[in-house]
Amino acid sequence: MSAKDNHSGVSRRDFIKLGAGAAFAVAGSALPGFSSGADQTTLACSFRSLTNPYYTSFNKGAQNFAKSAGLPYVPLTTEGSSEKGIADIRALLQKTGGNLVLNVDPNDSADARVIVEACQKAGAFVTTIWNKPKELHPWDVNPNYVAHLSYDGVEYGEATATELFKSMGGKGGIVALGGIFSNVPAIERKAGLDAALKKFPNIQLLDFQVADWNSQKAFPIMQAWMTRFNSKVKGVWAANDDMALGAIEALRAEGLAGQIPVTGMDGTSPGLSAIKSGELVASVDWDPYWLGGIGLSMGLEAKQKKIDVATLSKDKRESFCKATFVTKANVQDVIKRAADPTVDWNTLYARVAGPVVYR
Structure with a gap:
């Protein structure tokens, strides 16, 4: 198999790297030096x-x-x-x-x-x-x-779920991948998913499991879901891009990448590439x-x-x-900005949308 599937927005080599313990990951912790x-x-x-x-x-x-x-x-x-x-x-x-x-x-x-x-x-x-x-x-x-x-994790959790449900024609079964239970963004994004489910009565949540924001943990969970639910799975909601990409790799093994819609959040480079290729329906770029x-x-x-x-x-x-809600319609603009970021670090509050809302 080649390092990159022609139908993939994310190379298998890059996917493996996401979970590899890169030596530099802990280099900053070497405080003695x-x-x-x-x-x-x-x-x-x-x-x-x-x-x-x-x-x-x-x-x-x-x-x-x-x-x-x-x-x-x-x-x-x-x-x-x-x-x-x-x-x-x-x-x-x-x-x-x-x-x-x-x-x-x-x-x-x-x-x-x-x-x-x-x-x-x-x-x-x-x-x-x-x-x-x-x-x-x-x-x-x-x-x-x-x-x-x-x-606002609730707002964007609901937005990505809504985009997913619309891509499914408003009906069918979904599975969902969450972040760490004690993380505020994980809790908020799940609340957003729940809010969207209430508005789409013909969407069924088949199962929800946490994968700790990690593609390598999401991959076997998605594999197990495909065995357990098989053709009942019509969509995948993930609380971040990394888990979404893990799910996509599991779908690829079944020949279903790009056929079953998946959404994520974070606007990562691999996630944006997956939107461009049609394997990811939507994400949210927090920059x-x-x-x-x-x-x-x-x-x-x-x-x-x-x-x-x-x-x-x-x-x-x-x-x-x-934040920027990302779909195929605007993904190229977001990719372009990410490739050459320009920030005025002295402008501290230009991106303030409002106070934090506690629900």
Whole structure:
């Protein structure tokens, strides 16, 4: 078999790479070799893994901002472990003496409180992405907890489900892949799916399982579903592109890739390619490149006292940001933008869509 199927938007080699433990994925955690001048602020991002295209783009955005600021940058990966994520951040806080600006996507929601408190104690500045407890707010930890950035998962979970159901003619059975149970975006996106199901009574949810945002976990789940439900499966909803791609590979093994509609979210490069080829119906581009850098930019401006976060409106402290719903109609434009991203890191709030809504 060739490395890339002629009918595939994602090469089998690339799919395998998504789950491979790339050596550089944990390179940012090698703190013993890290050094920074005592008077120089260190920038850092903490996120799940560099084997996921979403976080690869997130990290590139952070690197670009760090280069523009002329400051050292350290990527930290949790590899799905809250303990590792928190320990690495604490180690970096100690090594920098708290002279740190951190942009963090906590592995679990509860991790955010521990991380924020550690940063506050050390005098560091932190922005959280996606995950945090509802009762934890940046304005309660001034000035160190700069902002929380997220997107309306319910809205977009429903939007992708609706697009999927329409592509199925409004009837038939679907299977659904969710993220980590304790992740806020996973919970919200599932709520969006549930909302769409209520509006389409002729769509039947055959089964819902979590695959931890991971294509390699989604692949065997989809294989088992095809054995269990066979021709009853008329569509696949996935809470992110990576899991959607795992499902597509399982469908490809059955000769059904591109025939059974699949939706994802994240707007990753492989996901966009799959939309272009017709194997993925829809996705949502959160622009992780922008997220990776803008969280650092907000934190650095707060640290340098260019902004006084205590005086900002709450929608600028806890923000739902603007996203792009992607289908075949606009995928080429999104691909073009992703290939050559241009961001004004000084424009902090242009993409604020409104305050975070807790449902």
